[in-house]
Amino acid sequence: MSDYAHPEMLVSTQxxxxxxxxxxxxxxxxSNEDVLLYKSGHIPEAVEIDWINDLNxxxxxxxxxxxxxxxxxxxxxxxxxxxxxxxxDKNNWWACYALWIFQLNGHDPAKLRVMDxxxxxxxxxxxxxxxxxxxxxxxxxxxxxxxxxxxxFIDDALEQSKAGKPMVDVRSPQEFSGERTHMAExxxxxxxxxxxxxxxxxxPWARAVxxxxxxxxxxxxxxxxxxxxxxxxxxxxxxxxxxxxxxxxTWFVLTYLLGFNNVRNYDGSWTEYGNRVGVPIEKDYxxx
Numbered sequence: 001m002s003d004y005a006h007p008e009m010l011v012s013t014q015x016x017x018x019x020x021x022x023x024x025x026x027x028x029x030x031s032n033e034d035v036l037l038y039k040s041g042h043i044p045e046a047v048e049i050d051w052i053n054d055l056n057x058x059x060x061x062x063x064x065x066x067x068x069x070x071x072x073x074x075x076x077x078x079x080x081x082x083x084x085x086x087x088x089d090k091n092n093w094w095a096c097y098a099l100w101i102f103q104l105n106g107h108d109p110a111k112l113r114v115m116d117x118x119x120x121x122x123x124x125x126x127x128x129x130x131x132x133x134x135x136x137x138x139x140x141x142x143x144x145x146x147x148x149x150x151x152x153f154i155d156d157a158l159e160q161s162k163a164g165k166p167m168v169d170v171r172s173p174q175e176f177s178g179e180r181t182h183m184a185e186x187x188x189x190x191x192x193x194x195x196x197x198x199x200x201x202x203x204p205w206a207r208a209v210x211x212x213x214x215x216x217x218x219x220x221x222x223x224x225x226x227x228x229x230x231x232x233x234x235x236x237x238x239x240x241x242x243x244x245x246x247x248x249x250t251w252f253v254l255t256y257l258l259g260f261n262n263v264r265n266y267d268g269s270w271t272e273y274g275n276r277v278g279v280p281i282e283k284d285y286x287x288x
Contacts, residue, residue, distance in 0.1 A: 003217060003218040003219070004215075004218050004256070004257040004258075004259075005218075005256065005257060005258055005259025006255075006256040006257070006259065008110075008113075009109075009112065009113060009114060009252075009256040009257075010113065010114055010115075010116045010215070010256075010257075011085060011113045011114070011115055011116065012115070012116055012117075013115060013116070013117055013121055013122050013125055013127060015115075016028065016043065016085060016087075016115050016122075017127055017128075020043060020044070020045045021045070023045055023077070023134075023136060025081075025082065025083060026082070026083045026084075026085060027047065027076065027077055027078050027082050027083070027084050027085070027136075028043050028045050028046040028047070028085045028087070028115075029046065029047055029048075029049050029076070029084055029085065029086050029087075029095075029098065030042050030043065030046045030047070030048050030049075030086075030087060030088055030095075030119065031048070031049050031050070031051055031086060031087075031088045031094045031095050031097070031098040032048075032088045032089040032090070032094055032119070033051075033088075033089055033090050033093065033094050034089055035050060035052075037088075037089055037119070039131065040131070041129035041130065041131055042119075042129060042130065042131075043087070043122065043127075043128070043129070043130075044128055044129070044130035044132070044134065045134055046087075046134070047076045047077065047133075047134065047136070048133075049072070049076065049098055051094050051097060051098060051245070054072055055072075055097075055098060055101050063101050063104065063105070064105075065105055065143070065146065066143045067143065069105045069143055070141040070142060070143040071141075073107075073139055073141040074138045074139045074140070074141045075138060075139075076136070076139065077136025077137060077138065077139050078139045078141060079139040079140045079141055080107070080108070080140070080141055080142060080144070081111065082111065082139060083111045083112075083113060084099075084102060084107065084111060084112055084113065085113040085114070085115055086098050086099045086112070086113065086114050086115070087114065087115035087118045087119055087122070088118055088119055089118065089119050089120070090118075091118055091120070091206060091209045091213050091249075092114055092115070092116075092117075092118040092213075092249070093205070093245060093246060093249050094245065095114055095115070095118060096114060096248045096249040096251070096252040097244070097245045097248040097249070099112050099114060099248075099252065100150065100248040100251060100252070100265060103147050103150060104146060104147055104150060104151055105143065105144070105146060105147075106143060106144025106145050106146055106147060107144070108144075114252065116214045116215060117212060117213045117214045118213055120213045121212060121213050121214065124212075149262075149264070150251065150255075150263070150264055150265060151264055151265060151266075151267065152238045152240075152264035152265065152266040152267075153266070153268060154266070154268050154272055154273060154276060154279075156238065156264065156266065157197060157238055157240065157266050157268075157273065158279065160199075160236070160238050161197050161198050161199050161200070161280070164199055165199075165235070165236050165237075165238075166201070166229075166231055166235050166236070166237045166238070167197055167199060167200040167201065167237070167238045167239075167240070168200065168201055168203050168229065168231075168237060168238070168239045168240075168247075168250060169196045169197065169200040169201065169202050169203070169240060169241070170203060170204060170205040170239055170240070170241045170246045170247050170249070170250045171183070171202075171204065171241050171242060171246065171270065172184070172204055173202060173204065174285075175194070175196075175242070175270070176195075176196045176200075176202040176284075177194075177195070177196075177283070177284040177285040178193075178194035178195035178196070178281075178283035178284060178285040179194070179285040180194065181193075181194045181270075181274065182242065183242070190271070190275070191242075191270060191271055191274040191275060192274060192275050193274045193275070193281055193283075194274065194283060194285070195274070195281040195282050195283035195284075195285075196270075196281070196282050196283075197240070197273060197280075197281070197282070198280050198281070198282045199282075200240075200282075201229050203224065203225070203228070203229055203250070205241065205246040205247070205249045205250050207224055208221060208224070208249070208250065208253045208257075215253065215257060218257060218258065221253060221257055221258055222258065225253075225254065225258060226258075231254075231260070233258065233259055233260045233261060234260075234261055234262070235260070235262070236262045236264075237254060237260060237262065237263045237264070238263075238264050238265075238266050239251050239254070239263065239264070239265055239266065240265070240266035240267075240268075240269040240270065240273075241269050241270065242269050242270045242271050243267065243268075243269050243271050244265055244266065244267025244268070244269050247265050247266065247267070247269060248265050248267075251263050251264075251265040
């Protein structure tokens with residue numbers, strides 16, 4: 001991990017095993033796509049933060065913030081100075097999403113971590129699991145200033161496209177081309193048009209992950225993002241997918257593993273862009 005730009009952002013499964021008892025200073029958070037996984041077994045000291053019910057606003061298409069975010073942290077035993085370690089299923093796809101939302105809400109990035117390899121690696125190594133839900137004293141949390149620099153909105157995406165600045169579409173090649181409007185084996189989420197934002201480059205998010213679920217080495221990542229895509233660490237980059245979850249994983253890779261200085265996650269992504277009236281769309285797929 002020492003080759004990465006910010007190696008402190010990743011911790012190993014061994015580090016978590018060695019430090020999981022330090023519940024006064026470290027809170028382990030499991031965040032999954034599969035809502036049943038946590039109940040089936042988890043790291044004994046881990047709390048669950050559900051990406052839908054806990055992190056998303058119940059009415060507005062947005063994330064919780066301010067007092068609501070502070071209350072979530074407090075009931076999870078998280079204070080402002082708590083080191084929060086995220087892990088989960090799908091190669092830490094949702095763990096990175098949760099971390100991004102924590103940073104967006106002002107939690108100090110120096111207190112945020114991802115467990116490399118996620119849930120699958122922990123299980124494969126035969127480490128301790130429990131179905132008991134831990135209980136911690138309420139944290140003392142004061143909501144901070146939002147980190148607006150890591151988030152892009154549709155107007156930002158349109159300006160980025162018009163200016164010819166780098167955009168990374170991290171969806172599947174079929175979604176990028178317009179052949180599909182959603183991931184294979186996932187429900188259609190109401191997108192009316194397929195394709196991609198003009199000028200965007202296709203680079204599926206999972207290319208950053210090795211076979212064992214850990215992140216690829218810095219050299220391998222640089223070959224993809226700097227070599228193939230032609231990105232530079234000082235570029236102004238916007239990443240997007242369908243709702244911002246996959247692109248948060250790429251945001252983490254570019255920002256913390258490769259040291260890019262200005263990466264924004266467009267979380268409205270294709271479910272917003274593909275439904276917006278009058279926006280330009282590129283579509284490569286032509287049905288026979």
